[in-house]
Amino acid sequence: MNAIKNLFSIEYPIIQAGMVWCSGWRLASAVSNAGGLGLIGSGSMHPILLREHIIKCKQATNKPFGVNVPLIYSHIEQIIRVIIEEKVKIVFTSAGNPATWTSILKKEGISVVHVVSNSKFAKKAEDCGVDAVVAEGFEAGGHNGREETTTFCLIPYVGQTVSIPIIAAGGIVSGKSMLAAFSLGADAVQIGSGFAVAEESSAHIEFKKAIVNAREGDTKLMLKSLVPVRLLHNDLYLRIAEAESKGASKEELAHILGKGRAKLGMFEGNLREGELEIGQSSALINHIKPASQILAEIWEEFMNEKDRICKLDF
Amino acid sequence: MNAIKNLFSIEYPIIQAGMVWCSGWRLASAVSNAGGLGLIGSGSMHPILLREHIIKCKQATNKPFGVNVPLIYSHIEQIIRVIIEEKVKIVFTSAGNPATWTSILKKEGISVVHVVSNSKFAKKAEDCGVDAVVAEGFEAGGHNGREETTTFCLIPYVGQTVSIPIIAAGGIVSGKSMLAAFSLGADAVQIGSGFAVAEESSAHIEFKKAIVNAREGDTKLMLKSLVPVRLLHNDLYLRIAEAESKGASKEELAHILGKGRAKLGMFEGNLREGELEIGQSSALINHIKPASQILAEIWEEFMNEKDRICKLDF
Numbered sequence: 001m002n003a004i005k006n007l008f009s010i011e012y013p014i015i016q017a018g019m020v021w022c023s024g025w026r027l028a029s030a031v032s033n034a035g036g037l038g039l040i041g042s043g044s045m046h047p048i049l050l051r052e053h054i055i056k057c058k059q060a061t062n063k064p065f066g067v068n069v070p071l072i073y074s075h076i077e078q079i080i081r082v083i084i085e086e087k088v089k090i091v092f093t094s095a096g097n098p099a100t101w102t103s104i105l106k107k108e109g110i111s112v113v114h115v116v117s118n119s120k121f122a123k124k125a126e127d128c129g130v131d132a133v134v135a136e137g138f139e140a141g142g143h144n145g146r147e148e149t150t151t152f153c154l155i156p157y158v159g160q161t162v163s164i165p166i167i168a169a170g171g172i173v174s175g176k177s178m179l180a181a182f183s184l185g186a187d188a189v190q191i192g193s194g195f196a197v198a199e200e201s202s203a204h205i206e207f208k209k210a211i212v213n214a215r216e217g218d219t220k221l222m223l224k225s226l227v228p229v230r231l232l233h234n235d236l237y238l239r240i241a242e243a244e245s246k247g248a249s250k251e252e253l254a255h256i257l258g259k260g261r262a263k264l265g266m267f268e269g270n271l272r273e274g275e276l277e278i279g280q281s282s283a284l285i286n287h288i289k290p291a292s293q294i295l296a297e298i299w300e301e302f303m304n305e306k307d308r309i310c311k312l313d314f
Numbered sequence: 315m316n317a318i319k320n321l322f323s324i325e326y327p328i329i330q331a332g333m334v335w336c337s338g339w340r341l342a343s344a345v346s347n348a349g350g351l352g353l354i355g356s357g358s359m360h361p362i363l364l365r366e367h368i369i370k371c372k373q374a375t376n377k378p379f380g381v382n383v384p385l386i387y388s389h390i391e392q393i394i395r396v397i398i399e400e401k402v403k404i405v406f407t408s409a410g411n412p413a414t415w416t417s418i419l420k421k422e423g424i425s426v427v428h429v430v431s432n433s434k435f436a437k438k439a440e441d442c443g444v445d446a447v448v449a450e451g452f453e454a455g456g457h458n459g460r461e462e463t464t465t466f467c468l469i470p471y472v473g474q475t476v477s478i479p480i481i482a483a484g485g486i487v488s489g490k491s492m493l494a495a496f497s498l499g500a501d502a503v504q505i506g507s508g509f510a511v512a513e514e515s516s517a518h519i520e521f522k523k524a525i526v527n528a529r530e531g532d533t534k535l536m537l538k539s540l541v542p543v544r545l546l547h548n549d550l551y552l553r554i555a556e557a558e559s560k561g562a563s564k565e566e567l568a569h570i571l572g573k574g575r576a577k578l579g580m581f582e583g584n585l586r587e588g589e590l591e592i593g594q595s596s597a598l599i600n601h602i603k604p605a606s607q608i609l610a611e612i613w614e615e616f617m618n619e620k621d622r623i624c625k626l627d628f
Contacts, residue, residue, distance in 0.1 A: 002628055013628070118530055138452070139464045147531030150453045150464040152485035152494065153594040157530050160598075171466035180466065180494035183623060216432055216471050217461035225559070245539070247561025280467040284474075309497060310624040314316055314327070 003165040004188035007111060007131055008064050008090060011035030012299050013188035014178070015134075015167060016195040016291070018068020018092055019142070020044035020277070021266040022203045023195070025053040027291060029060035030200040034292035039092055043070045044263065047078035054086040064090060066111075071096020084108050095143060098128040115169070117145025117154070119161035126162045133162060134190050137170030141193050141279035144221055144228045152184065159185035173281035175301020179309065193279040194298070198291040204269030207276060214282035226253050232276035236261065317479040318502035321425060321445055322378050322404060325349030326613050327502035328492070329448075329481060330509040330605070332382020332406055333456070334358035334591070335580040336517045337509070339367040341605060343374035344514040348606035353406055357384045358577065361392035368400040378404060380425075385410020398422050409457060412442040429483070431459025431468070433475035440476045447476060448504050451484030455507050455593035458535055458542045466498065473499035487595035489615020493623065507593040508612070512605040518583030521590060528596035540567050546590035550575065 004013045016023060016031040018041035028038030040057060042050045050067070057065050067088050069079055072095050080101060083091060091105050094115035105112045106129055114125035115134040122133045135158040137151030138144060149157065151170040158166055168186035172178055173194040181189050195201060197208045214232060221230045222240050231237050239256055248256075257275070265274015289297075318327045330337060330345040332355035342352030354371060356364045364381070371379050381402050383393055386409050394415060397405060405419050408429035419426045420443055428439035429448040436447045449472040451465030452458060463471065465484040472480055482500035486492055487508040495503050509515060511522045528546060535544045536554050545551050553570055562570075571589070579588015603611075 002626075005628070120530070137464065137466065139467050148452075148534060149530060149594060150451065150485060151466045152451065152464060152491060153453050153530075153598070156488065156490060156598055171464060174470065176470060176498055177466060179623070180497040182626065183493040183497050183619060184490055216434070216463060216467075220462060245561060247559060280463060284467070284470055305497060306623060306626070309493070309620060312316075312496065312620070314319070 002187060004132065004167060007165065008037050008066075010037050010064055012295065014295055014298060015039065015188060015190040017169065017190045017192035018042070018066075018094075019192055019196055020262055022201045023068075024202045025057035025060060026200040026202065027195060027198055028065050029057045030198065030291035031195065031295060032061045032063040032065040034295045035063075036295050037090065038065045039068045039090075040065070041068050042079055043068065043073065044267075047075050047082050050079060051082045051086060054082065054088060058086075066090030066092055068092040068094060069101075070094050071098070071101065076101075080104065083110070092134065094134075098125045098130060102128040102130055113167065116158070118147050118149060119154075119157040122158045122162050126164050130164065132165040132167055132187070133158065134167040134169050135186070136190070137168075138221065139230075139280040140170035141196075141219070141230050141282070142277035144230055146224065146228055148221065151181070155181060155184035155186050171279065171281050173284050175298050175303070175305050177281070178298060178302045179305045191298070193281050193285060194294060195291060196278065197285055197288050198294055199288060200291050203266050206269035206271055207266050207274075208288050210271050210276065211278055211282045211285055212288060214278065214285070216283045219278060219280055219282060223253055223257065226250050226257070229275070229277060230279060232278050232282065234265075234274070234276060235272040236265075236275060316501060318446065318481060321479065322351050322380075324351050324378055326609065328609055328612060329353065329502060329504040331483065331504045331506035332356070332380075333506055333510055334576055336515045337382075338516045339371035339374060340514040340516065341509060341512055342379050343371045344512065344605035345509065345609060346375045346377040346379040348609045349377075350609050351404070352379045353382045354379070355382050356393055357382065357387065358581075361389050361396050364393060365396045365400060368396070368402060372400075380404030380406055382406040382408060384408050385412070385415065390415075394418065397424070406448065408448075412439045412444055416442040416444055427481065430472070432461050432463060433468075433471040436472045436476050440478050444478065446479040446481055446501075447472065448481040448483050449500070450504070451482075452535065453544075453594040454484035455510075455533070455544050455596070456591035458544055460538065460542055462535065465495070469495060469498035469500050485593065485595050487598050489612050489617070489619050491595070492612060492616045493619045505612070507595050507599060508608060509605060510592065511599055511602050512608055513602060514605050517580050520583035520585055521580050521588075522602050524585050524590065525592055525596045525599055526602060528592065528599070530597045533592055533594055533596060537567055537571070540564050540571070543589070543591060544593060546592050546596065548579075548588070548590060549586040550579075550589060
């Protein structure tokens with residue numbers, strides 16, 4: 001029995017990443033209803049709004065779902081309180097120290113998974129008592145690690161460091177890449193970009209179209225001196241790239257970035273001036289589809305590719 | 315039957331990358347004798363020296379071997395003449411335009427493979443008539459592509475673009491990672507860092523020890539404005555990183571790099587001031603061993619992991 005299916009009581013070891021401005025109750029419940037694990041991304045929600053999304057998600061599905069919580073969030077105490085009060089059973093923490101909140105959540109009977117970009121943080125998360133880690137490689141969209149370790153190298157590093165289950169993330173968008181993640185030692189996959197374009201994603205339709213139209217080389221990890229984030233090329237990206245090539249200070253970069261750029265681009269559809277967080281795998285995404293179809297196609301390809309590999313003749 | 319085994323008449327679809335200062339006749343013949351494909355790296359050889367290495371390689375093995383040729387090499391005409399005169403049957407070209415030399419080599423009955431870092435160049439190489447491509451991801455050591463596309467994303471991109479066989483490179487150092495490459499659609503793997511530490515590698519013993527001691531995050535893709543190259547951290551690396559963070563010009567970076575730094579570090583063992591070209595997978599390499607043992611262990615793990623994947627229960 002697969003460890004992650006077992007941990008979450010889900011049908012397929014496929015997790016939809018909690019993403020700012022994309023994964024509200026509609027996407028999370030659609031993925032959970034399809035047999036995967038849907039996550040509400042609380043990073044772009046006020047605690048009051050998060051409560052609404054949790055309540056609606058419970059109405060939309062009777063299957064397990066979770067909430068992703070960036071631990072550096074300013075309303076973190078309120079977010080955690082909402083999660084406990086609403087009896088959410090699964091929490092994925094990211095962007096912060098798992099020491100503070102893991103034991104509090106675990107005492108409430110909540111399964112806790114922490115997102116890491118290197119094996120040092122994976123070990124720390126394991127020591128804090130998390131049930132599993134998401135190991136997210138350099139190719140992933142949005143915020144990312146400074147070591148630039150790719151999924152290909154990260155999963156084996158983490159695998160030789162921790163003994164808890166590993167959920168691979170970064171560059172995974174198909175059954176083939178899911179099988180590659182399992183080959184490297186993962187027990188499940190977390191898919192972000194692939195679900196950001198789902199019909200149920202709350203991303204703006206223009207952002208979804210931009211993801212579908214993205215080609216190879218159209219994203220890059222930027223703002224490494226500030227907070228590394230993988231962005232799709234646009235006018236904002238070009239201004240940041242130019243400033244970085246001239247050796248801009250953190251303050252100058254923060255000024256260019258400003259505030260509210262992710263909402264502007266991903267939720268409001270301003271493709272030129274918004275911060276468009278998406279992964280390298282966007283170049284492999286060609287259609288906007290229902291989440292259930294995305295999940296079913298990945299699973300079917302995974303099983304077919306597994307058969308192909310098993311039949312390889314040497 | 316595996317397309318790459320068939321193309322080269324080799325026992326295992328494992329290719330040892332042609333590497334400057336590492337892969338002379340000793341390493342290439344050792345890998346070929348073990349059933350893989352050994353490549354002499356001509357990038358660090360004068361044409362007269364290359365001829366010596368080819369002659370010695372033919373004496374050391376009666377199995378197929380090849381030569382890697384960076385096409386931007388200053389003595390390229392002489393290098394190609396030596397290869398043809400010495401009746402080398404396999405050539406891997408890299409770092410340059412495959413249009414010029416592919417047809418000349420093919421007319422001599424030589425199998426030609428071109429190394430690419432994106433699907434556009436893969437298509438171009440296919441159109442030039444090469445027999446296969448090496449698709450090399452961001453995590454690979456040494457010179458690399460500007461798009462920073464990782465192996466996880468690159469292999470599927472190239473797979474949907476060309477119909478010739480694909481050899482995956484970048485981050486592959488074990489049977490697990492070899493299986494992941496096959497899952498993504500590769501027909502074979504090319505391994506660089508994993509063989510740079512072989513006993514038969516001509517790299518300086520201090521460089522081999524530095525690779526064995528390398529940890530996660532110890533390499534980074536540098537000099538992107540000049541010629542992107544993945545380097546191991548050392549004093550030279552730090553000077554380059556500092557200059558880049560201050561927005562140094564190409565000329566300033568070229569001045570810091572100077573001449574002969576790769577030889578200084580990789581061949582002469584000056585770990586502080588040399589250019590130490592190695593991949594992210596160096597953090598997973600822990601022993602100096604004979605090439606035959608490295609290859610045998612990778613193949614054994616590959617077959618075992620293939621069995622594990624086939625038996626996965628969902």
